[in-house]
Amino acid sequence: MSIESMITAVRLRAQGRFTVTDHAGFMPVSLGLPQLKQAHVVRLQRAGSSGGYRTLLIAESSFTSEDIHVVYRWAADIREQLEEPETADLYLLLRVEGIPDEEATRIETDDRFCRKVVLRSAESVSDFLDRTFLAPLFEDSDAGAIGDPLQAALGGLGAQYPWAAPHLVGWRESLLSGKTGVELARALESVVSGKTES
Numbered sequence: 001m002s003i004e005s006m007i008t009a010v011r012l013r014a015q016g017r018f019t020v021t022d023h024a025g026f027m028p029v030s031l032g033l034p035q036l037k038q039a040h041v042v043r044l045q046r047a048g049s050s051g052g053y054r055t056l057l058i059a060e061s062s063f064t065s066e067d068i069h070v071v072y073r074w075a076a077d078i079r080e081q082l083e084e085p086e087t088a089d090l091y092l093l094l095r096v097e098g099i100p101d102e103e104a105t106r107i108e109t110d111d112r113f114c115r116k117v118v119l120r121s122a123e124s125v126s127d128f129l130d131r132t133f134l135a136p137l138f139e140d141s142d143a144g145a146i147g148d149p150l151q152a153a154l155g156g157l158g159a160q161y162p163w164a165a166p167h168l169v170g171w172r173e174s175l176l177s178g179k180t181g182v183e184l185a186r187a188l189e190s191v192v193s194g195k196t197e198s
Contacts, residue, residue, distance in 0.1 A: 003038040003040060003058055003059070003060050003095065005125060006058055006093060006095065006119075006125060006128075007040055007042065007058055009125040009126070009128075009129055010042060010056060010058070010093075010129065010134065013129050013134040013136075014044055014134065016047065017046065017047055018044035018045060018046055018047055018054075019044070019045045019046075019047055020042060020043075020044055021042070021043045021044075021045070021053075022040070022041070022042060022043075038059065038060040039057070039058070039059045039060075039071075039074060040057075040058045040059070041055065041056070041057055041058075041078065042055075042056045042058060043055050043056070044056065046178040047178075048177070048178060049178030051178060051180070052085060052086045052089065053086055053089065054086075054089040054090075054091065054133070055078070055082060055086065055089065055090050055091070056091050056092075056093055057074070057075055057078060057090070057091065057092045057093070057114065058093045059071050059074070059092065059093070059094055059095070060094075060095045060096075060097070061094065061095070061096050061097070062096070062097050062098075063096050063097055063098045063099045063103070068096070068107070071092070071094065072112070072113060075090070075092050075113040075114050076112075076113045078090070079113050079114060090113070090114035090115070091114055091115050091116075091117065091132065091133075092113075092114050092115070092116045092117070093117050093119075093128075093132070094107070094116060094117070094118045094119065095118075095119045096118060096119070099118065099121075100121075101120050101121060104118035104119070104120055105118075117131055117132055150172065150175060150176070151172070154168045154171065154172055155168075167191050167192055170191030171188055171191055174187035174188050174191060175188075
């Protein structure tokens with residue numbers, strides 16, 4: 001899988017959920033990027049929200065400790081350029097040539113600088129992105145599966161409290177709207193009361 005196909009897949013997965021922006025301005029001058037095979041920065045903002053961004057660092061590297069260290073330095077440099085709380089939403093999607101799966105797992109468990117997802121040897125781009133926040137929210141044939149914790153939680157709520165069942169779809173939409181705090185509380189309340197928000 002090439003970096004270009006990974007970027008294209010990210011854009012497709014983000015459609016309707018996020019606004020996608022390329023950010024070449026985040027390429028740090030302090031780092032010799034020619035040492036990286038390929039590197040790209042993409043920022044995602046939830047559609048219809050004025051909230052913060054999720055920053056994706058998409059990179060390709062050789063399987064040497066020096067090259068992986070360069071990627072880590074790049075991630076650390078970019079993290080320093082982000083404002084709080086966006087540093088918590090920094091992700092590294094990494095393709096490492098010839099990396100054994102156990103080493104990929106070891107890299108992913110190291111959460112310094114950012115969260116990391118490393119492409120496995122026999123993994124498709126779809127399976128790769130399914131391990132990120134870009135996983136599909138739910139599929140009609142599989143609604144309530146563990147792949148969508150919100151759907152599973154709402155399904156459990158409806159089973160335990162039958163009076164809540166008619167409100168679950170509206171609550172789900174409100175919870176995924178990107179609203180926070182008082183706005184979210186009002187949206188959830190308006191679903192139950194049947195009143196439209198003013």
